Amino acid sequence: MTTLEEHIAAAHPGADLGQTKDGTVFWRVSAGMIGDAVTLLQRAGVDRFLDLTAVDDPTRDDRFELNYLFYTSTGKRWFRLKARTNGDAPSITAQFAGADFYEREVFDLFGVRFVGHPNLTRLLLPDDWQGHPLRRDEPLGGEPVDFTVTRDVYGT
């Protein structure tokens, strides 16, 4: 049985593969390649989409790193797909219907636009919300806490 890595290496020699600390293999692709990569993974036996999230680093140009998590029931293993983008990425809802909510969540909280998503609207925040709160340069919000002891000590 060919492993996922062999499938990927056969189609994309020199593919950027690595491992996270928990031992999950990841494949880093360019944002434009996400759709092809997912199709390849599907052909190689990946049958479940589990998770999608983004990690923001505003110091980079392509600041959002999308992290897809897949699972293959036959190989009994997780697999990660990573892609960096500065705001646009292809949607994978055609391949995995379960990505619908996840892409909307990333759009809502990070502002990454998934091209080809059937209904890319805000998911968690109100529709009229301004900004994307999970970006690193967005403030936490909330209000300053005025403890009684602060008033007593500083007389404010």
Add this chain to the structure above:
Amino acid sequence: MTTLDAKVPDAAPRQTLRINMGPQHPSTHGVLRLELELDGETVVECRPVIGYLHTGIEKSMESRNYMHAVAMTDRMDYLNPLGNNLAYALALEKLFGCPIPERATVGRVLLAELTRINSHLVWLGTAALDLGAMSTFLYAFREREELLDLFEELTGQRMMTSFIRPGGLADDMPEEWLQKTRKFNDALPRRIDEYEDLLTHNSIFKERTQGVGKLAVADAYALGVTGPLLRASGIAHDLRRAHPYCGYETYEFAVPTRTEGDCYARYLVRLLEMRESIKIVRQALDRMPGGEVRTSDRKVMPPPRRELQHSMEALIHHFKLYTEGLRPPPGEAYVGVESPRGELGFFVVSDGSGRPVRIHERAPSFANLQAIPVMAKGGLIADLVAVIASVDPIMGEVDR
């Protein structure tokens, strides 16, 4: 003049009705909102609208340190707080690579399974209540109170215990507590028989759940559905068996499955899971080893109090840990655990500093919720209540 047998003119188009269910609705289990398109009583389309409990927990975690985040994991899935602690702790321990004492590992299994029983009890009570079976709710909460008394005795809190910490357990489990737990655990199978007496052969309950809300395996896979929903559709996928953590491979338990994929099958799977959890709890109690419950890695857990009295090094470790917090080595880690609702995992990204770069929860309810439209389509609106109940969504972890 009107005639009694006046027919609706053929030209009148068949209209569907859009109605809104929730976010304040007694059977949506929290603040789930469903936009329904109805043709008479039949659900033509169902669209979940979520976010009514969006708490910004992931953002709050980024602004605090790793230890503060433990308390927030409790509040994500508030029926499975110890399981959430466990998933977070395991991910963080992957980054540290620290050893966990055997007593802590067995204690984690014990607590995680007790929490699973607790969660399924609340599910059983509320799901039965949604279908009109009030007494099951009262019975289920009777046992839940006993269980929460145990949690309270051990941890000081009924629900938000934060007891499983990165590096082990917050405190040791006293011998009397273990004995009480054993007593409770031994009494539990008889109690589950009582629930079965109330529901399993209850013809009304069967009418309302059998053949309702069917989920095919292909849909479940495509939508990322995990947990009892998937097992009720015939796939024996349990992370405790497929990817054992905390030494689950050494425990004897079955992975209950059904093939019907309807609400009744999910009910049976959950009841059987409770019975399996009871077995695991008994095994954990039998094998509970002695020793420490905190890791020896002083970068993760503070040294025991007695060492502080005479060891300068221990004092420095203690001071560093409480002023700077945990500082995991840079990297990313994700560990999937089997929560009562499915695959739960925390994706933790560290840059080596005291504050997390990103902590993302892979929430089982979030994915399972997407299956509601599939299950509800073509069914009656009254069956929708049974479908929502059988999914067991916890809005705290859906919206985070």
Add this chain to the structure above:
Amino acid sequence: MPAEAMSAPSDLPPIVRDGERDTKDGAAAWALSRLQDWSREKSLWPATFGLACCAIEMMASAASKYDLARFGMELYRASPRQADLLIVSGRVAQKMAPVLREIYDQMPSPKWVIAMGDCAACGGVFNNYAIIQGVDKIVPVDVYVPGCPPRPEALIDGIIKLQQRIGMGHRRS
């Protein structure tokens, strides 16, 4: 139209306190109003409004061990139109705030609000963009029940405290 009718109705009507009761209408009216307070006190109908973690404890306080029915307040109503007590059990997100206010507005007067738990009282541990820092920014709160989540005993104590105040004539409309 007279000028006073043109002005917008006050959002929060003044609280009527014990001792400030208008006695000029005579003893019979006074006794009648006491009777009214007493009956309101003994039959609080809470709205079923579960938000988050505290909702589980709210259910627990209605279930077997704690049994709110002992105090005459177990009749949870699914419709706010039939309820006179709103127990805000959990954190209120920005998206939920308009819904909460609408539910409150739908309840018939006189009505009371209990902020159950730290999140409803002040935002709790979630001092961030998503959570209303205290539900008293949206609806007037009569009793705050602290805890994260509060024990069922704490909620029952909160309701009993509210009952005592209702019995003394505390109401907002």
